[in-house]
Structures are given as C-alpha cells and as structure tokens.
Amino acid sequence: MSEYDYIVIGSGIAGLYTALLASEQGSVIIITKGSIDDCNTKHAQGGIAAPIGENDTPELHFNDTLKAGDGLCDPESVRILASEAPDRISDLVRLGVPFDTVNGAITLTLEAAHSVPRILHAGGDATGAHIEATLSTRVRDYKIKVLEYCLVTDIVVENGVTKGVTALDLRTGSVLDFECKNLVLATGGAGNLFRLTTNPDVATGDGVALAFKAGAELTDMEFYQFHPTGLRLPGVPPFLISEAVRGEGGILRNVEGNPFMIDYAPEAELAPRGVVARSILFEMRKTGSDRVFLDVTHLPVSKVLTRFPNIYKFCFDHGLDITKGLIPVAPAAHYMMGGVKTNSWGETNIKGLFAAGEVACTGTHGANRLASNSMLEVLVFSKRIVEKTGKKIIISSPRQVSEIKCHLSPIKTNKSINPVNLRVLQELMWNKVGIIREKSGLVQAVETLAAWQNCLPEPSDRHTYELNNLVLTGRLVSEAALIREESRGAHFRSDFPQHSLKWEKHITFTNC
Numbered sequence: 001m002s003e004y005d006y007i008v009i010g011s012g013i014a015g016l017y018t019a020l021l022a023s024e025q026g027s028v029i030i031i032t033k034g035s036i037d038d039c040n041t042k043h044a045q046g047g048i049a050a051p052i053g054e055n056d057t058p059e060l061h062f063n064d065t066l067k068a069g070d071g072l073c074d075p076e077s078v079r080i081l082a083s084e085a086p087d088r089i090s091d092l093v094r095l096g097v098p099f100d101t102v103n104g105a106i107t108l109t110l111e112a113a114h115s116v117p118r119i120l121h122a123g124g125d126a127t128g129a130h131i132e133a134t135l136s137t138r139v140r141d142y143k144i145k146v147l148e149y150c151l152v153t154d155i156v157v158e159n160g161v162t163k164g165v166t167a168l169d170l171r172t173g174s175v176l177d178f179e180c181k182n183l184v185l186a187t188g189g190a191g192n193l194f195r196l197t198t199n200p201d202v203a204t205g206d207g208v209a210l211a212f213k214a215g216a217e218l219t220d221m222e223f224y225q226f227h228p229t230g231l232r233l234p235g236v237p238p239f240l241i242s243e244a245v246r247g248e249g250g251i252l253r254n255v256e257g258n259p260f261m262i263d264y265a266p267e268a269e270l271a272p273r274g275v276v277a278r279s280i281l282f283e284m285r286k287t288g289s290d291r292v293f294l295d296v297t298h299l300p301v302s303k304v305l306t307r308f309p310n311i312y313k314f315c316f317d318h319g320l321d322i323t324k325g326l327i328p329v330a331p332a333a334h335y336m337m338g339g340v341k342t343n344s345w346g347e348t349n350i351k352g353l354f355a356a357g358e359v360a361c362t363g364t365h366g367a368n369r370l371a372s373n374s375m376l377e378v379l380v381f382s383k384r385i386v387e388k389t390g391k392k393i394i395i396s397s398p399r400q401v402s403e404i405k406c407h408l409s410p411i412k413t414n415k416s417i418n419p420v421n422l423r424v425l426q427e428l429m430w431n432k433v434g435i436i437r438e439k440s441g442l443v444q445a446v447e448t449l450a451a452w453q454n455c456l457p458e459p460s461d462r463h464t465y466e467l468n469n470l471v472l473t474g475r476l477v478s479e480a481a482l483i484r485e486e487s488r489g490a491h492f493r494s495d496f497p498q499h500s501l502k503w504e505k506h507i508t509f510t511n512c
C-alpha cells in the first residue's frame, strides 16, 4: 500500500493550491474523480474578493462579510480571511494567474453587498478557468502525482486518527487503498441536490458524506445559496450569469419589462444574493412566469464584450445577442455554505483530517456567503492547513461556537415510496427544500430521504456512490432546515419569516 505525507481529494482550486503548498513539506498525491479540470472552480466567473483597492481596507471587507453572513459568521475566521487576503492574492500572481489590469494595475470591480469595488478577475469573466489552468500547470511543473478518474469511497479512521482512504479506480474498477499522515478533503459542493443548479455534474456532496460517515462534524448544512441569475434559455443547460453583470449596471426586469428590485430592497440589484433570489421568485409567482430578465442593452457594447466575453459568447452561440436582447434568468442552487466543520487551521474534529474549499465550513460565510469570497476562503485556509501540518503544530482546539448537536435518527414510515433516482431527488429538494421552505414540505422531504436511505442498494460504481452521497447530504440539509425555525441568510421559512435571537447558533450533526 502506498503511503503519502498528504493525500488531497479533489482538483479544484482547493485541491491544487493545497497540493502545491504541501509539496514543499513532503510527498503528495491528488486523487480526483474526473479529469483534473472537472470541478466547480473552472466555471467561476466573477472573480476573487480582496481588500487591495485604494479606498478599501481589511476592516471594510470584514464588515461586509459579517453583514452578508447575517449573524452567523465566526468573527475570528472573517478577520483572518480579510487580513490574509492580500498576501494570498500575491501568491496567485506569483504562480502566474493573469488577473486583468489597466496600465499595469489590477482592475477591481463591484459586486452585490460589497461596499467598494474589490473583485479581481481574469479574462473578463473567465477567472475560474484561468486559475484552474494556471494551478494545474504548476502542479505538473512541480511533478505532483495526480490520480484522475479515481473516486474516493471511504476515509479510514483508526482509534480517532485518520489513516488514509479507499478509492475506486473508475477506469479499471479496482479498489485501491492509500495511507497518509494528513488527509485534505477538497471535494467541493453539492449543487446537484437541486433541479436547477449552476454547478457541473461533479458537485455531488461526496466530501460531506465521506466525512460524516468517518465521524466528522458537519455544520450549517441548512444554508444553501441560490444564485439569482442562472440562464433560463429553453433547452440550454443551466449557465451562470455572473453577479458582476449586475455590479456593472445590469437591470432585472419582470416578464412585462418592468424593473422590480427596488420594490423589494433599497440596494435594488445589488442586494445580497438571498434577497435577490427570493425577490425574483416572488416576482415570477406574481407574473405567472418561470423567469425574469437581466438587461444589459443600455451598457456600452465594448464594456459587455470586454467584461463578459464568455457570457456573451455562450449566449450568442445559443441564439441570443445580449447587447441587443434581454437575458432570461431564474435562480439556481449555487454554493454550499455549510459543510465539514473546521477551526481556523482547517482541522476537523478527527486528527489528521482537514477540509478546504466549498466542502469545509470555516465559519467565514455564516448564513450567506458574500459574492467572490469563496475562492479567497480557499486560498487563506488552505495555506493555514499546510502551515499547521508543516510545522507539526500540536492539535488546536475546535472552533468555539454556540451550537446544538444533532444526530440523524432512524425514521420509521409506513408510506410506500417510489425508488430514488437523481431526477426525483432533485425535484424533491427543489420543491421542498429550495429557496422558500416550510414545515410540512420539510417533514415530507426528511421522511422521503430517510426512506430512500433505508432502501438504497450498496453502491458499486460512480453513479451509485454519488446518488448515495447526495441522499445523505440532502437529508442533512433538510433536517437542519426543519430544525431551524426562523429565516436567516439563505435559509427562508415562510412559516417563520423573521430572525429569532434564539437561533443565533449553529446546527451541528455528528454520526458518533
């Protein structure tokens, strides 16, 4: 059996960046279930937030992040995020990420709920693609071992210490075992829980399920961010129309052509994501439509073409010239705020198990992520994982939060239940655990998911492993959403539409 100092699961920004840093400390292998660039990261458009502008400070970034997080951010994590951001951006520049510049200075744009322009971008709206390409080139330069098309199916823990992983080689069907000193989960999110998502097929909650089964704590699972503007063209798979389009002056109009955001929020198009997504949903219901429109026809054509070349090209290739016509959009599942609970060094409650990126819950996003803070969080906390493991600092204490600890209890139901497949799971989650939730729908979702868990066959291939992982992740999201009897951040309960002081705490699940 092969043994490594570091096993990194996943090859998005979290996996690649962690592996690059870890390779200076010892032997590293990246295990990833698709090709190296099959991940959410490649699709990120808007950019990375960092307080590097003339009128910006880490304090301002800290305040904006806290405000978006709606009372549930961990202030220490957010302070680390904002203060270490400039150095991590310098790292990316050194690694060769070609951020857009004007006269040699990095260009910064504004996005919703940021008080000043602070979003760095590359190739206009191709930031994630440039980051993924640059980091994977460096991984090759550094000769880091990458095992593609290999699905991790289990984390091996003995006496409370992480020992390694079991994986399925998807090309040969053979089962492989690997040992390690440090295991970094960098498996991304779970957008495929929902019928409409901006995420590619690869985002199936594997890391959440692997960690939960291994005994790790999962927290904030009820907070799933729905992006307000997924493209809604007939027959075209969901595609993100970046936040930055509204940041640059795009206007949301209902099917009758009228702007409506100002009726819902004083910040109008630049209100936080959850507010915009819900406003769109209300407006769609009011007008009996399954979409609204984003209008950029008033912006200079040159600006649209230089800032949003990919969005322009994608729409143009599907028959829509966005400089002349309105863009049909609707909300879609986008980002998992919750995940594997870590402290500010990326450590979980299991010795030797770390989590980085979208699968981790470091406490920086709270109940709602501030736009473009996700890739920044990856850089800041991945670096801290390697700092910690490299210096062999003794295990530090868990992140201290006010929380209630929960378990998934067996649920008995006499209901006859249709067998689960990806489509019915996504419909259930979209309809009952989506943007607007209420008790009876959530109870129905929890019971159905529990019944599916009981009758799912043993997984044997990629599809069945992913379906198992999605059902477990969906159950954690639904149970948490049912427990939280209030509305906060991305979690909206029509039966409890207000904040409740009682709920200024986290919901944490354990399997032990």
Ligand SMILES: Cc1cc2nc3c(=O)[nH]c(=O)nc-3n(C[C@H](O)[C@H](O)[C@H](O)COP(=O)(O)OP(=O)(O)OC[C@H]3O[C@@H](n4cnc5c(N)ncnc54)[C@H](O)[C@@H]3O)c2cc1C
Binding pocket: 009, 010, 011, 012, 013, 014, 015, 031, 032, 033, 034, 036, 038, 039, 040, 041, 042, 043, 044, 045, 046, 047, 048, 049, 127, 128, 150, 151, 152, 153, 186, 187, 188, 189, 198, 199, 200, 202, 203, 206, 207, 240, 334, 335, 356, 357, 358, 359, 371, 372, 373, 374, 375, 376, 378
């Ligand atoms: C369309 C879109 C636009 C976005 N725009 C922005 C933006 O502008 N700014 C921003 O900050 N964020 C943005 N985000 C969010 C951001 O891109 C992601 O949160 C971030 O890229 C996640 O990186 P990651 O490395 O954690 O996960 P990913 O990039 O998703 O990588 C996960 C990796 O884990 C692998 N994996 C998963 N399960 C297994 C398994 N069982 N075995 C082996 N490998 C496994 C996958 O194959 C993949 O390689 C956007 C997301 C999307 C979808």
